[in-house]
Amino acid sequence: MNTPHTESSTFAVCINNDGYPASLEIGKIYEILTDESAESHGYFRVIDESGEDYAYAKDRFYPLSIPMALEQVLFRTA
Secondary structure (H helix, E strand, O other), X not given: OOOOOOOOOOEEEEOOOOOOOOOOOOOOEEEEEOOHHHHHOOEEEEEOXXXXXXXXXXXXXXXXXXXXXXXXXXXXXX
């Protein structure tokens, strides 16, 4: 599945946690960390439920375009 993504996307909602139910929660918003190597291989790097950052296939997420005011709130709580 191809999901839209732009370089300005900093958050994405998890839409598929198959095989990773303890690490990813469907419907939860995750911060996308900059990782050009992961991106070039079809992955997003996110901080998962373990509190560590890992690369997961992009098709597990739907990138979000959000207003700056909301992004600032999410960065404070992420």
